[in-house]
Amino acid sequence: MNKTITGSYTDLYQLTMGQVYFLRGDKDVSATFDYFFRKLPFSGGFAVFAGLETVMEILEDFRFDAQDLSFLKDQGFHPDFLDYLKDFKFSGSVYSALEGEVVFPTEPILRVEASIIEAQIVETMILNLLNFQTLVATKAARMKIEAKDRKLVDFGLRRAQATGGHYASRAAVIGGFEGTSNVRAGRDFGIPVSGTMAHSFIQSYGDELEAFRDFASFHPDNTVLLVDTYDTLKSGVPNAIKVGLEMKARGQSLNGIRLDSGDLAYLSKRARRMLDEAGLHEVEISVSNQLDEHLIKSLLEQGAPIDVFGVGTRLVTGNPDAALDGVYKLSYFKGAPSLKISETIAKVTLPHRKQVLRTYDEQGHFAGADVVCLVDEQDPKMMYHPFDPLKSRSIERVTKEPLLQPVMEDGKRVLPAKSLEEIKKYSKERLELLPGEYKRFFNPHLYKVGLSEDLKNERDRLLKEHKKL
């Protein structure tokens, strides 16, 4: 899938700006950009950072192909700049939170240090892939928090935003999903694939029992029967029980039944009782149909005996937000700190090459405060509210750990690639360190992101300098 992302996977202005930098002789001038977002998705209390591995893979291989160059030539780009693009290769460095990390608004999550032209050209791709995967991983994690040890499976490809669905399936796993119906994502990312039958299959037989029997005979190891085509409790479940008992008599086992319509709480309870009464305790109940974290929570609060949730549209589109507002801002240029002015202090960007420190409480849990500091700062003592000068606190005796780690140096990966399972495991561990009040859906606690004294002073100094101009 990734090979389709070539140099032209960018916004035109990255190239028009690049041409100016190039022609004025600034092609090797270095710049630092921060990736961060301003607003947590889903009115939640946290986000799960995802997409890093995808970005790294693409970044190592990001080239302008012949079609790209010919198109840009037709757009009137300068021959010397086109020559430069012909040999384009990202040779910068990337520092990043690990994929799966729990992250918060305004803190740098990923830092790119490269020539200004390189850093700009890759901006669009980085934003495009991190914004979306972080959105979906966060959505998935919210569902997993409710589903606990029940299985979550992604069924979303048909309603996904075109090929974006490929990356949605990947990000869902990072947030805690166990599988996907999306075969291509299974193939490319090693995600377990699942899925057995649609309503059309049963319709094609006319007779539900015959359809169930036929399916079970051809897929004895992987049979989940869809029981709501005609009448769930009067026809679907009784027929599934018949087939389940027949399979049992043959030494096989019916994996499950799936409910895809109606009152899933009521139907799952009734179906469970019917299955249990027939001795089919091992047959799992899957449900699907417009699920999200709120519906999963509600179903489980009602005691619905559901084993597997199949989640589609609302997962893969990150409904209702549909986008994370991540940005990529210049913070250091030509050896000097840089910031973007705004009329509101909250939107003034943070200058300098920066690090983020996570603080821990005595039990080793996240302490509710991250500190953004200068990259070479030794153990900052105080943490300041980013724009309320009256708010500060000592962080002297608090355990701190840097979030941003070298991922790529001079265009070469220095952090070994991780499997999706490893990333998922890491995310799970990190989410377990996040106290419950940040995970609740209703009015979650606000995780603080403050500034070190040195960073705050630097920002304020640059703001004052700017005002003098």
Place this chain on the structure above:
Amino acid sequence: MNKTITGSYTDLYQLTMGQVYFLRGDKDVSATFDYFFRKLPFSGGFAVFAGLETVMEILEDFRFDAQDLSFLKDQGFHPDFLDYLKDFKFSGSVYSALEGEVVFPTEPILRVEASIIEAQIVETMILNLLNFQTLVATKAARMKIEAKDRKLVDFGLRRAQATGGHYASRAAVIGGFEGTSNVRAGRDFGIPVSGTMAHSFIQSYGDELEAFRDFASFHPDNTVLLVDTYDTLKSGVPNAIKVGLEMKARGQSLNGIRLDSGDLAYLSKRARRMLDEAGLHEVEISVSNQLDEHLIKSLLEQGAPIDVFGVGTRLVTGNPDAALDGVYKLSYFKGAPSLKISETIAKVTLPHRKQVLRTYDEQGHFAGADVVCLVDEQDPKMMYHPFDPLKSRSIERVTKEPLLQPVMEDGKRVLPAKSLEEIKKYSKERLELLPGEYKRFFNPHLYKVGLSEDLKNERDRLLKEHKKL
């Protein structure tokens, strides 16, 4: 981009069902499926059908590659079925509304007639691409209705749902957009690309005037100056005017300025006056920043003198809906009509191979009613409400035109490929035939979709038969 969509771009159940059909000897049994949606996006009164050309291109070339087959082998698929997939090629027929057509809920928009296995395997891809492009084309058309002759440009790639953004840029053009910042989409679909500078460019100079001058000197034919980095009216616009006058003195022309923050109505009016007072009447005003159809409407109602709207996130994600609920339902199988039962009559699907007739009023406008009928029905006389038996009307003397046309027959395209510009033009013409009451945002008029007498009788007959079982 399309080559990445191979046979594995499907839901696993299409293949598990396919294996059953194959092993039971039904691989050549033919089936008909309808693509339709149930709910108009954006609480609007119409949708613009998009994605057909993409689907046709992919369908002609839809194959399982070596990696797909090896993955499916590992999933335990039967060797004979894998052999079948190795030679898989879509050899069915497709009948469809033309791309860009104005369409309504419940009516078939596209009909697939193929062997049951082929029809199922391509389902996911068809839904994935049509649902999303129709969503975005509809969103774009809503913006175009308000923007009228002002230019709309897509800036959304960075916030798009990963590679889905590629198709968003395409669909936006069908709905009426003029250009995109997305270089790859420009290259692949022939969309005019635009974009000049970001805030980082001005930041990198420190001095705004110098940044503007430098950009204009390197891009004299394509300069749009971003004026809100420091202070729009005190710094940005005055500096842009200086550069605009300098360009004029050199016989060049400043294309425009762009406002990306603040009160766009107020700022655009002030900026227009300042530009005009400097004699720079030809300099266009572009605006961007979280725009959608409602903001565009509001800005223009306030008399904002805006020439170009740059629209990002809310366009490319189809915000706030993020998905169209399109489905693909079996309607004919083994030479007999098929329908899916549901407890609510509104969700019972329509059996048989069908056609849709659009009715016209005496002025040649859409008459507010489409009729779904049997494919070989000659000029139906009556139209019935789909589930209220008391509602019907005569359509005997009304001009009618079939919407579904042969697009592909026996795996070969019979409708010549159309350029994106042709599709856009067609959509514009069709939208002009739709009366205004269906286009308004607030409480739009409900476009009726009824059934012919023969279709209604067939559905009711099959429903009765089913109840007897």
